[in-house]
Amino acid sequence: MTPHYKARPHAILVLEDGTVFHGQEYGATGKTLGEAVFSTGMTGYQETLTDPSYAGQIVVQTAPHIGNTGVNTEDNESRQIWVAGYVVRDAARRASNWRSEQTLDASLEEQGIVGIQGIDTRALTRLLRQSGSMRAGIFSGTDAERPVAELIAEVKSSAPMEGRKLAESVSIDEPYVVEPADYGWSGEIRGTLAAVDLGIKSMTPQRFAERGIRVHVFPAAASIEDINRVSPTGVFFSNGPGDPATADDQVKLLQKILRQGTPFFGICFGNQILGRALGFGTYKLKFGHRGINQPVMDRSTGKVEITAQNHGFAVDAPIDSTVTAPNEEFGRVEVSHIGLNDNVVEGIRCLDIPAFSVQYHPEAAAGPHDAAYLFDRFIDVMTETADA
Template identity: 60%
Template sequence: MPQHAPADRQQVAHPAILVLEDGRTFRGDSYGAPGETFGEAVFTTGMTGYQETLTDPSYHRQVVVMTAPHVGNTGINDEDPESDRIWVAGYVVRDPARVASNWRSQRTLDDELVAHSVVGISGIDTRALTRHLRERGAMRVGISSVETDPEALLKRVLASEPMKGAQLSGEVSTSEPYVVAARNLPEGTKPFVVAALDLGIKANTPRMMSERGMEVHVLPATSSLEDVLAVGGESGPDGLFFSNGPGDPAATTGQIDLLRAALERDLPYFGICFGNQLFGRALGLDTYKLKYGHRGINQPVMDRTTGKVEVTTHNHGFAVKWPDDLDRDQAFASPYGDVTVSHVCLNDDVVEGLELRRPDGSLRAFSVQYHPESAAGPRDASYLFDRFAQLMTERTGA
C-alpha cells in the first residue's frame, strides 16, 4: 500500500535558505531534518536511484543537488541501501513527492532524511542552481532552516572545510574486517580470495564479486601490507581491490604506499573510482579536481581496448591527469611497467580507466573511474568483474 508522509510535514512549510560560497542565494522550504549543514555543492543527473545515491559513502561531506525535478515518489525500502546510513551532508530537491507510491516502499524519503538528521531544502529552482555550478564549478554551500540572514550563513560557509585536501576514507571505512562468501562456485573448485580495501565501498560491490566465485575479505582503509598478505592464509590473497570513496587523492599516502608494495609483489589489482585515482598516483601520475565532476547513472564511456561504448554510473570530483607530452595512444613508463589509457569519457575526454602491463604485454593491473557494480544504474560495466577474475586466473593458473 502507498505510504503517506506525515500530514504536518505536507501542510506546514518552514522557510529555508541555501547560500553558495560565491554568495548566490536560493530560498525554499525545509526538507528532511531542520537545522543547518555545510558541504561541497554537487549535482547528480540520475533520474532514479536516489536511495543508492544517499547511502553511497563517496558522497560524504557533499550536498547533493538532484537535477531530476520530482524526487521521493518510490519511497524508501530496506533492500536498496548501499551502506548502513545516509552519507550526504545535505539534500536539495525541487519537487518532493507528497505520496510514496511503490509496492516495495516501507517509508517516505522525508521520514528517512529526518531519521538520519539530514538537512535539506526543497522548492528551489534546481535547474538554475545546476547551471550555476556548471558555469562556476562545485563549491562550498550551506543550507539552513534556522538562519534567515544570507550574509550570516555565508560567513559560516566560507569558514567550512573545502573538499580539496580532504582525507576522508578513514571516516567512512569499516572499523573491522568482514568476509563476503563466494557463490555460484562449480563443485570441486576453490574460490578466488580477494583482499578488498574499503575506502567507502558500496554493498553491491563485494556482492558482484561473490557472484563470480570470489571470497571477498573487506578490510579497513588503514590496513597494512601485512594485513593484506594475511588474507587467504599462507598463500595470501589472489587479488587486491581498492573501492570507491570520498576525498582528495592527493591527500592520501598510506593506501598509495600499500598499493605500490602490492605491485612490487605482482599481486593482481583492480580499482574503481577512488581506487583508480590512487592507482594513477601509485604509478607516478598526477590527479586534479574537475570543475564540477561526473555524477549520475548516464555517463557514456568508451572501452578503448574493445571499442565498446557503455553507459555508466559515476560519482567523482577528481580524475587522473594524463601527461601533457603524451597522447592517449602512447604508453606512460611507470616503475612497474607500461601504463595505458583503457577508458575515456565521451562527454569531455576525461581519463576513465588505466591498464598496467608487463614487458611481454600481459595485463597485471587495471582500474576504472566509475561504478561497475551499478547501484543504481545500468549494468553495462559488470564485465569488469569478469576481467578481474580472468586476471587472477592467469596469475594462479587455475
C-alpha cells in the same frame, strides 16, 4: 477528496559566491555545510544517498521528482546516509511502491540529514556547471532566521573539498567476509579477493561473490601484512570520498601490492590511487561527473558504455599513447577508457604488471550494467596470474 498538505517551514540554500535560494525544509531541521554538487540520475536516489563517496557533499538532484518510491533497507549501499545535505525540487508528498518501508523525508529526518525542497534546481545546476562546484550551506529552523550575510560568511569559512581526507571516516572498523554461497554460488571458490574499503558500496563485494569469489573486506588503514594474511589471488581498492592527494598511506600500500605482483583492480577512488601509485598526478574537475548516464569508450574494443559515475577528481595521464609510468619500476601504462563528454581519463591499464582500474562504477546498483564485464575481466587476470 483532495488531501490537505501543511506548508513546510522556510529553508535557505546559500552558496559561497553569495547566491541564495529560498525553499522549504526537507528532512532534518538545522544547518549543514558541504560542497554543492549535482547528480543527473533519473532513478536510484536511495543508492546515491547511501554511497559513501558523497560524504562531505550537498547533493542536488537534477531530476525534479524525488521520493516517489520511498526507501527500503534492501537498496541501501552502506550502513547509513552519507550526504552532507540534500536538495530537491519537487519532493514526493507520499511514497507509492510495494517495497517502500519509509518515506524519504522521514529517513532523512531520522538520520539527521538537513535538506531543502521547492527551489529551482535547474537554475542551480546551470550555475554549478558554469562556475563549478562550490561550498554551500543549507539552513532551516532558527538558522534560517539569521542574517544572510552571516550565513554566507559561515559557508566561506567552511573547508573546501581539496585537501580533505575522508576515506578513513567512512570506512569500516573491523574486517568482514562476503561468501559466494550467500549470493547463490554453488560451485567451488574461484579465488580470494582482499578488498580495501575506502567507501565501498555493498553491491561491489556482492558482484564478486556472485561470480564465485570469496571477498575479505578490510578497513582503509589496512596494512600489507593484513592483506597478505588471507593469501589473496587479487586485491581491490574501492570508491570513496575526498581528495586523492591525501591518500598517501593507500598509495604506499598499493605500491607494495604492485611490487609483489598480486593482481589489482580499482574503482573510482581506487583508480585515482593507482594513478598516483604509478607516479601520475590528480586534479579537481570543474563540476565532476555524477549520475548514471555517462558515456565511456573502452579503447581496447571501441565499445561505448553508458556508466554510473560519482567523482570530482581525475587522474592526469596522457590519453593518446602508451607511456612508461613516471614510477618506472611499474613499466608501461595506457589509458584504457576515456569519457566521451570531455576526454577525462576513465580507466588505466598496466601492460607489464597485472593491474587495471576504472574511474566509474561497474557494480552500478540502479543501473546501468554495461560495465559489468569488468568483474569477469579481473577474475580472468586473477586466474591467469595464479596459474602462471
